[in-house]
Amino acid sequence: MFLYHQLSTRFVEMISAGTLQPGDKLPSVRVLSKEQGVSQSTAFQCYIDLENKGLVESRPRSGYYVKFNPAQISGCTDTFVENPQPVHEIDDMITTVLQHSVIPNMTHFSINAPSEAMLPLAKMKRSVHHVLNNYPQQALSYERPEGNEGLRKQIARLVFDAGAQITPSEVIITNGCLEAINLALQATTNRGDRVAIESPTYYGIHQALINKGLEPVEIETHTHSGIDLQVLERHLVDDKIRVCVFVTNFGNPLGACVPEEKKKQLVQLIQRYNVKLIEVDIYGSLHFDDFRPKTCKAYDTADHVILCSSVSKSLAPGYRVGWIIAGKEYRKVLHLKLNQSVASPTLTQAAVAHFMENGRYDLHIRALRKALYMQSLRYLKAIHDYFPDDVRVTQPKGGYVFWVSLKPGANTWDIYHEALKWGISFAPGQIFSKKYDFSNYMRISFGLPFTPAVDQALKTLGDIVRSRY
Amino acid sequence: MFLYHQLSTRFVEMISAGTLQPGDKLPSVRVLSKEQGVSQSTAFQCYIDLENKGLVESRPRSGYYVKFNPAQISGCTDTFVENPQPVHEIDDMITTVLQHSVIPNMTHFSINAPSEAMLPLAKMKRSVHHVLNNYPQQALSYERPEGNEGLRKQIARLVFDAGAQITPSEVIITNGCLEAINLALQATTNRGDRVAIESPTYYGIHQALINKGLEPVEIETHTHSGIDLQVLERHLVDDKIRVCVFVTNFGNPLGACVPEEKKKQLVQLIQRYNVKLIEVDIYGSLHFDDFRPKTCKAYDTADHVILCSSVSKSLAPGYRVGWIIAGKEYRKVLHLKLNQSVASPTLTQAAVAHFMENGRYDLHIRALRKALYMQSLRYLKAIHDYFPDDVRVTQPKGGYVFWVSLKPGANTWDIYHEALKWGISFAPGQIFSKKYDFSNYMRISFGLPFTPAVDQALKTLGDIVRSRY
Structure with missing residues (x-):
């Protein structure tokens, strides 16, 4: 991270905490530079960043003032x-x-x-060209049901970044995250089973359950810390929940990120009741803080978490490239995938693989x-x-x-x-x-x-x- | 069709019927040209075609002889x-x-x-380039659940070529034909229902049924004329079949093509018993005779046939572009598609649409x-x-x-x-x-x-x- 960014983050904290109030004058660029031992250019860049964020304003011939406290x-x-x-x-x-x-x-x-x-239109286009020019035949042919090998390597790397250690051979590529969730549900449930979901949550998850004859059990979810574990445990006891489907990082619509300690507790809880967690992590890489939040999969010592994700929210919604790390259910999921759509499209998988292999994905994110x-x-x-x-x-x-x-x-x-x-x-x-x-x-x-x-x-x-x- | 081809087809018929036997000498190019009133070049081209097909051979300084009777x-x-x-x-x-x-x-x-x-690698590549150059933004974005508009127009045209009149708004694009079949089954069956399939048939259809908790009823199918209607009717009566899944043109593995008259009878039969037919027509456009066989959908006066197909056998297996014409079940299928994978990938749909719009598909086929x-x-x-x-x-x-x-x-x-x-x-x-x-x-x-x-x-x-x- 750049120095100015660290500095600006500290100002955001001070403004949010009310230490700096709207209307307060900020130190001049020269003074800030001296106080913090950074170059004047860095101090200036910090104020521009805060201005771009709408938190401070520059008044002509007067300096920078706090404009807005998001809190x-x-x-x-x-x-x-x-x-x-x-x-x-x-x-x-x-x-x-x-x-x-x-x-x-x-x-x-x-x-x-x-x-x-x-979206990185031009760079993604170059990746498609690369595939067409270098593998014209493969691009038209069936991909293996589990998906492009290079892409699975890159996915394993992304999953590792989120704290879980897996190998490319554990990854199955899907038509977006929604297919991954559907496959996970098919592999782990029978008609009539009760499935815990967040409330409020993305309606698509609810509808996926209904379509499979499953009974959704809505668990109260909080804007700050996500799913209520006490309520969940009560339902685990009373309702014989078989599977949970939770969006653990920046879920939709709450944007809540389950704290790391609570993720551990959640995994322990589902292990104790021998329940599966289908974890959706499509937003986890889009963190505003410096560190990527981990997945529950990172704390999953006994193979109770099935991880589902995609590039639809980060790179290419229309490419329909998602994935599932199904653990023990790998063979079952692969069989289901094969029987439902043979394989995902070859070209888009290969293009996303190339985009990632060249470090373009990390830069874009x-x-x-x-x-x-x-x-x-x-x-x-x-x-x-x-x-x-x-x-x-x-x-x-x-x-x-x-x-x-x-x-x-x-x-x-x-x-x-x-x-x-x-x-x-x-x-x-x-x-x-x-x-x-x-x-x-x-x-x-x-x-x-x-x-x-x-x-x-x-x-x-x-x-x-x-x-x- | 070219003149030489018509001529060559007649020779194939005569050889198959045994009118011309292996070893028989064929008239010289000059004589054939005179007899048939065609140019010598056409007559020569006819013999080359027969030679390419492995049916005749040319003996130096002697002429053409029948070599093999495929019958x-x-x-x-x-x-x-x-x-x-x-x-x-x-x-x-x-x-x-x-x-x-x-x-x-x-x-x-x-x-x-x-x-x-x-496969037409180079031309298909040009269609992908066209999409990337002309619609770079759209290529990355979600497609509508029903699919690319231009592609649906082209599909409607293809379906029309096979005898059924539909509008583009009746088409839903799927991830290959297998997803289409799965959606059709989901829309028309409940767990435990009996579904008639051909025997022998593609194992993927059998497995799709099993995955959905449906009971396959195998109907004897003949190498010449396809499904046995008498056996089918007996099962319709005895077994309370709810849905049939048949590959009507050049099915797999028999290659049988249900004769047109029998298609009519089949449609009448399912109408009489108020049963749905999921018709798979992935091979229908790959006919060796001059005329494309029709689909049962062409004879479907009371909306009992759901037509499923794809370009996987004709153009691009790896693009996973299929479609379903679901009739009365349109809304149900669209809802299921949306809930299972949101939409099919944008880029591959648009590329196939462009390939078809330019007449390249017809030439390729x-x-x-x-x-x-x-x-x-x-x-x-x-x-x-x-x-x-x-x-x-x-x-x-x-x-x-x-x-x-x-x-x-x-x-x-x-x-x-x-x-x-x-x-x-x-x-x-x-x-x-x-x-x-x-x-x-x-x-x-x-x-x-x-x-x-x-x-x-x-x-x-x-x-x-x-x-x-």
Whole structure:
């Protein structure tokens, strides 16, 4: 990490903690440089970084001042009240939101993925060319069911970065993470089994269970620390849960990252009850802090964790390159994969392998993380400025989304329909649970680069929220 | 079609019918030209075509002579004797054959797909380049769950060529045909349902049923005309079949093409019993005769047929581009697709769409059909020359495979293992049925271009068969 970045991180901490208040003047570049024993250039770069993040402003001929404390609107409440809405209505809501999310020329705060502007189009293209020029025949032929060998090596490396030691031969490539989750469920469950999921959680996981005749058991999940282990244990005892499906790092929609100590406890818990954990780690590499959070797989001493992930949130949503580390279930999963779609496409796997082998993936992820962090702060400032005072927002340390709480009684489904008229979409809270009532919540993605148009759209959205208050 | 080709087809018919016998002298080019009212060049081209097909030979300073009548070894017998082998042993056999089929540097007569040498590598590459250069952003982004719009238009056209009138909005793109079949089964069946399949048939279909908790009911299928409708009707009555899965054109392993009149009867039958037909048409475009056989979907007046296909057997096995025309089940299938893998990869869909839009697909298919027909005749001649006299071979009018019957009591599983030692693989008959005993059958693919090495491998295989007789 660069020196200026370390310095800037310390300022962010001081601003968030309230040590530095909005309006406070910061030391001059010259003074900062002397105080911290860094070059003036580094001190200057630090202030530019803070300015880009929307936290400080420069006033002409006067210097730098604190502008905004992101913690001001933090503290999104965790409420778990039973949902009065029938499940089929929620299903209709999900379908509606999905259909709207592909309408062009709208500002989609509903999409939990990188915008095209943040993807390495030109470099990825070069990797495809490389494959076509060097392996024209292979690109057209069937890949092995377990997937491209080079890619599996790279995946093993990524999994190692997240704390778990595996070999390439343990990796099976899938059509995105969702296929990985589906395969894991097929390999570990029978119809009628109970499966623990987070609440709120990504509706796709819920629907995957329903399609397989499994019974979802929603476990209260907190914005700061993820799944509630006490509640989970109660359900493990009472409900004979067979499998858990959790997004442990920067989950959707909460953005919560399960603390490392708690991950250990979670693994111990599932080992004690001999339950499998299907761990989804699609956002783990998009951390805003310096260190990548580990996976539960890293603490999995007795092969109870099946790890699922993909490059859909980090590199190429449309390539559908995901993977599964199935442990003991490897042969079963491979057999299922073979029987469902033979193998994943050859060309896209080979291209992603080449992109990773050349270190381009690591470079890209570094830039993407930085951009997302910056965007998250700019969005937060705009929400603070434009939304009612009592609105509270999570402060995720990674990923793409804010979970925004409005005052009790507010209805984000109504707000959603009003916003559509203005060409704006977001994800209303209702679609993330069939058990609990999140009708005064909304999920806002900061995957779109922060532009004047995005700023204006957030202002319009804030006005709509105010008008419904 | 070219004039010489029409002429050559008539000679093939006369040779097959025995009107012209091996050893018979053919009229000189000059005489043929006069008799038929064609140019000498056309007459000459006709003889070259027949020579390429291995049916005639030119003797220096003497002229052309009939060399081989493919009908000589035709008449593969249809026997349906119950299989004494336990099902799990057959499962092990399937796994074994699949594992061997990826060993490099072997002559794989076991692979029912085009060899790389028969695929349009350079032109397909240009289509990928076109997509990358013209839509770099889209190529990385999610495709809609139903798939690329341009591709769906092209699929609608292909389906129309096979006799069924549909619109692009009825098409859903899948990860190959196997995903299409799986989606169709999920949309139309419940656990425990009975599903009629052909016998013998592709083991992948059998396994797809088992994975879904469905009960396969194997229906006797004949090498000439496909499924036995009387047997089918008996099972429809007795067994409460819910769905049928049939490969109607050049099915695997028989290569049978259900005659058009029988297709109509089949559709009437399933309509009468209110049963769905999942029709697999991956080989239909690879016809050796001038006209493409229709699909049952073409006769489907009351929406009982779900059509599944792909380009895996015709253009790009590794692209995993398939499709499903689900009729009334459209919404259900789309929902399942979305929940299983979100969408198919963007880049490969767009590339195939471009390849088709430019007429390259039609040109390629025409060349592929011609090459496959030629190869089938060369292989047939070699099998006739090298295998025991009583060996009989199907004469498919399309596709990739011969179904070869050895004398009763011969065991192709033993022959398979001996062949492996010589670097040769084929598909032993046992793996195509769990009900009937096909242990004296073998499936030989003619997907590899006929080279001296292939000729030698067929000779070796023939020697092995003889040694076991």
